[in-house]
Amino acid sequence: MQSTESQPRPLHVLVAGGGIGGLTLAQGLAKAGIAVTVFERDAHARDGDQGYRMVVNADGERALRDCLPSALVDLCERASIAPATLMTFLDTDLEPRFAKPLPRADSGYVLNRLTLREILLAGLGERVQFGRRVTGYDQVGDGRVRVQLADGLTVTGDLLVGADGTDSTVRGLAVPDAEFDLVGHLVRGRTVLHPELASWLPEILIDTVSRVLGPGGVSMSVATCRVRRVPGLTAVPDYLSWSISLHHDPGGAAPHWVARDVVGDWHPALRRIVAEADPAEVVSLPLRAARPVERWSVGNVTLLGDAVHTVPPGRGEGANVALRDAAVLRHRLIDATRGRIPLARAKVEYENEMLAYSFAAQTSIRTTKPYAPRSGA
Ligand SMILES: Cc1cc2nc3c(=O)[nH]c(=O)nc-3n(C[C@H](O)[C@H](O)[C@H](O)COP(=O)(O)OP(=O)(O)OC[C@H]3O[C@@H](n4cnc5c(N)ncnc54)[C@H](O)[C@@H]3O)c2cc1C
Numbered sequence: 146m147q148s149t150e151s152q153p154r155p156l157h158v159l160v161a162g163g164g165i166g167g168l169t170l171a172q173g174l175a176k177a178g179i180a181v182t183v184f185e186r187d188a189h190a191r192d193g194d195q196g197y198r199m200v201v202n203a204d205g206e207r208a209l210r211d212c213l214p215s216a217l218v219d220l221c222e223r224a225s226i227a228p229a230t231l232m233t234f235l236d237t238d239l240e241p242r243f244a245k246p247l248p249r250a251d252s253g254y255v256l257n258r259l260t261l262r263e264i265l266l267a268g269l270g271e272r273v274q275f276g277r278r279v280t281g282y283d284q285v286g287d288g289r290v291r292v293q294l295a296d297g298l299t300v301t302g303d304l305l306v307g308a309d310g311t312d313s314t315v316r317g318l319a320v321p322d323a324e325f326d327l328v329g330h331l332v333r334g335r336t337v338l339h340p341e342l343a344s345w346l347p348e349i350l351i352d353t354v355s356r357v358l359g360p361g362g363v364s365m366s367v368a369t370c371r372v373r374r375v376p377g378l379t380a381v382p383d384y385l386s387w388s389i390s391l392h393h394d395p396g397g398a399a400p401h402w403v404a405r406d407v408v409g410d411w412h413p414a415l416r417r418i419v420a421e422a423d424p425a426e427v428v429s430l431p432l433r434a435a436r437p438v439e440r441w442s443v444g445n446v447t448l449l450g451d452a453v454h455t456v457p458p459g460r461g462e463g464a465n466v467a468l469r470d471a472a473v474l475r476h477r478l479i480d481a482t483r484g485r486i487p488l489a490r491a492k493v494e495y496e497n498e499m500l501a502y503s504f505a506a507q508t509s510i511r512t513t514k515p516y517a518p519r520s521g522a
Pocket of ligand 1: 161162163164165166167184185186187193197198199200201277278279280308309310311312313314333388449450451452458459460461462463464465466467
């Protein structure tokens with residue numbers, strides 16, 4: 146018997162944020178029979194910026210397999226976006242500079258974000274409470290944590306997990322000195338691939354993942370997303386997912402106009418792709434990279450995903466690391482409920498492991514990957 150062994154005990158885990166990491170954790174805990182309640186500030190699953198493609202890599206797929214029931218794992222594959230066949234680097238006249246075929250990957254897939262969120266919500270029922278924003282927490286006398294909500298109500302549980310994204314309220318309270326680097330700006334949108342658009346789209350932009358290299362380090366990526374229709378999930382039309390990386394802050398300018406301005410003298414097809422996007426779906430966001438943090442000492446409160454180790458989105462890493470966090474934390478909490486380790490130990494083991502791999506991934510992104518946003522820009 147290990148000296149860390151404790152009494153088996155039921156847990157009630159409270160999660161701030163029903164995004165990718167928080168919902169995956171909820172699935173993983175529900176699968177293990179651990180009580181969980183997720184508080185999500187959005188009123189509905191479709192709210193927020195859900196209209197982009199997400200690359201789920203081998204790590205992310207492994208975590209989904211671990212946390213989700215097998216029927217939902219199958220659904221991820223069935224609802225995935227048809228894989229692109231070619232990656233190209235182009236100049237602004239769409240002249241190819243470099244191209245490489247994309248072989249069918251052995252693992253991972255690409256999902257529309259809304260599709261993934263809907264799959265992650267399946268079966269969670271009342272465990273997820275929409276329209277409930279977490280505003281704070283406090284420790285209560287019996288070693289539990291009490292979560293405060295914007296509606297004035299409080300809920301008490303054994304552990305609070307801050308999975309509330311880059312602007313995390315929970316992190317702001319638990320690790321107030323956490324810092325980020327602003328490493329650029331992104332304007333992104335999507336343009337429905339209706340038959341008329343497909344009829345004039347240059348071949349090089351069809352079923353490819355393309356990066357257009359503009360002047361001054363500005364670049365635009367365009368990816369064809371043909372979402373497989375699955376009954377029960379919102380039908381997403383085929384679309385071109387595009388994003389423009391900027392090194393200046395577009396400020397308060399309307400994002401659609403910023404994008405149109407950047408591509409103003411680029412190839413007509415690129416101008417038209419941007420012009421035909423729904424302006425309401427074109428968004429501008431700062432690109433931030435978290436600086437490493439020390440493990441925090443707040444009892445009964447931990448963090449997961451972008452809330453602790455946000456990275457710029459273009460690398461396809463953020464959600465995958467959040468998925469991995471969910472799987473790692475799930476296992477430590479299973480250990481705690483089975484009496485193998487005390488809950489406090491489970492939290493420390495999770496945080497040590499998560500902080501090590503997440504910030505190692507961060508360093509690798511900042512130092513080795515091509516087309517990294519320039520720091521200090
Ligand atoms: C354009 C774009 C493309 C991307 N592509 C990829 C990709 O291909 N692969 C990849 O791995 N990653 C990608 N990412 C990054 C990925 O989306 C994030 O890293 C991932 O969503 C992080 O998951 P999370 O659960 O930590 O946070 P989120 O998914 O952001 O979820 C946080 C949730 O918390 C909620 N919330 C916030 N505050 C509160 C509060 N106070 N109370 C209650 N709820 C709250 C929010 O509404 C949200 O639902 C991309 C990001 C963008 C913007």
